[in-house]
Amino acid sequence: MKINLHNHTHYSDGAFSPEELIKFAIESGFTHIGITDHYTAKIPGSNSVMSYGLEKYIEDLRALSAKYSPYISVLLGLEIIFSILQTDFSSFNLPFPDRNLLNKLDFVLFEYVQDSSFMGLSLEELVKIRPFLNMPIGLAHADFSRNFSDIPPKELANTLAKNKIFVELCPSTRNSRVLAVGYAKYMNFFSFLKPPVQYVDAGTYVPYYRVENSYNKALYKAFKNSGVLFSIGTDTHEFKEEFLSVYDSEFFLAEKNITERLICYHYWLKN
Ligand SMILES: [Zn+2]
Numbered sequence: 001m002k003i004n005l006h007n008h009t010h011y012s013d014g015a016f017s018p019e020e021l022i023k024f025a026i027e028s029g030f031t032h033i034g035i036t037d038h039y040t041a042k043i044p045g046s047n048s049v050m051s052y053g054l055e056k057y058i059e060d061l062r063a064l065s066a067k068y069s070p071y072i073s074v075l076l077g078l079e080i081i082f083s084i085l086q087t088d089f090s091s092f093n094l095p096f097p098d099r100n101l102l103n104k105l106d107f108v109l110f111e112y113v114q115d116s117s118f119m120g121l122s123l124e125e126l127v128k129i130r131p132f133l134n135m136p137i138g139l140a141h142a143d144f145s146r147n148f149s150d151i152p153p154k155e156l157a158n159t160l161a162k163n164k165i166f167v168e169l170c171p172s173t174r175n176s177r178v179l180a181v182g183y184a185k186y187m188n189f190f191s192f193l194k195p196p197v198q199y200v201d202a203g204t205y206v207p208y209y210r211v212e213n214s215y216n217k218a219l220y221k222a223f224k225n226s227g228v229l230f231s232i233g234t235d236t237h238e239f240k241e242e243f244l245s246v247y248d249s250e251f252f253l254a255e256k257n258i259t260e261r262l263i264c265y266h267y268w269l270k271n
Contacts, residue, residue, distance in 0.1 A: 003264050004246050005034030005075060006109060006140060006168060006233020011057055012037035012047050015238040018064055018074075024240055026071045032264050034233065035061055036077035036109050036140075040087050049078060050091075054101045073268050075106040079140060082110040082126060083119045094132045103134045106268070109168065109233070111140040114147040123148070123159065130163045136267055138231050141170035143177070143208035145215040153215065157222035166229040166263050169209055169249035172242055174235055176205040207248055220256060229263045 007021055008014030016024075018035050025033040037057070041048040049057045058076060065074035081087050093099040102108060112120035130137065139160075142148065148156055160167065209216070223230075232249040236242040253259045 001032070001262060001264055002028075002030045002246070003032040003034075003232050003262065004030060004234055004236070004243060005032065005077060005107070005231045005263075006036050006079070006170060007034065007236040007243065008037055008079075009035055010047065011035075011049055011052055011060075012079075013042065013237060016236075016240075018061060021236070021243065022064060022068050022072065022074055024243065026068065028244060030072060032073045032075060032268060034075040034077040034107065034231075036079045036233070039078055039080045042081070042086070054078075058101065058104050073264070075268060076104075077107050077109060078102070078105055079109040079111055081118070082113045082121050084121065085119050089129070094129050100132065105135055107136045107138065107231075107263075108133065109138050109140040113139055113142060115143075116147070120147075123151070123156075126165070127159065127163050130165065136164060136166055136229070136263060138166040138168050138263075140168050140233070141172075141175035141208070141235060142167065143175075143211075144219055145211060145213050146177075146208070149215050153218040153222040154226075156219065157226035157228055160223075161226040161228045164229075166231050167223065168231045168233050169207070169252060170233055170235050171207045171245055171248040172234045172236075173205045174237075176207050177211055207252075209252060210248075224256060224258055228261070229266055230258065230261050231263045 004025065009016055009018045009021060011018070014037065021035070022033055037049050039049050041051070061074065061076045065076065068074055092102055110126060112118035113126055114120055114122055144156070230253060232246050234242050234245050253262065
């Protein structure tokens with residue numbers, strides 16, 4: 001199994017069409033690809049699924065999924081900024097699942113949950129709308145030790161497992177931390193990346209899930225015990241190298257002995 005469930009395309013701010021990415025994924029030996037365009041534009045005036053039309057987006061992707069189904073599982077996703085400043089949640093008809101277009105998607109990513117620098121709403125708020133969504137939902141590139149440390153690790157793990165909220169491991173530099181000292185051993189992980197750049201000044205990009213602190217140590221142990229599921233997604237925008245850079249997340253799951261927790265084994269296993 002080889003998966004990448006976080007990719008942007010022409011429907012929002014990605015450089016490629018969904019079909020280009022799907023073909024590239026097939027050539028590169030992937031079993032699953034998720035298209036997760038932004039529902040609302042991060043930069044006013046740029047493309048978004050909302051401006052294109054969620055219904056039409058779903059229709060287009062469904063057709064591509066059918067066309068390429070002999071070769072790869074194309075999953076219909078969406079990335080929603082979890083902030084009332086940028087997303088109008090009333091447009092989803094959330095208390096009425098049957099009228100809610102979101103429920104035609106295979107999965108939904110929520111970004112900036114609990115991230116105060118983006119005015120992100122809390123996990124508690126996400127749990128409140130969870131019952132109205134029928135599909136797996138996940139936290140996109142959540143830097144837990146930075147934004148969730150007010151929640152004890154075991155409580156966080158149990159809340160996610162109970163509410164069927166999966167955790168995305170996103171190795172891309174755009175969501176990494178830049179650490180100056182003591183992380184030289186991780187430099188090799190990024191040697192396959194050309195652009196974007198590998199090093200900033202004296203610092204090194206380190207995926208947020210690899211930041212070694214007591215919170216993360218306790219958290220990934222609690223994740224293991226609680227049955228939380230994981231996704232891998234690179235938040236691809238403009239480089240095909242980004243799309244391929246799933247290795248570190250794969251290594252991480254293998255190191256933790258939780259590869260079988262990959263969400264695709266649980267929801268979209270190909271016969
Ligand atoms: Zn994204």
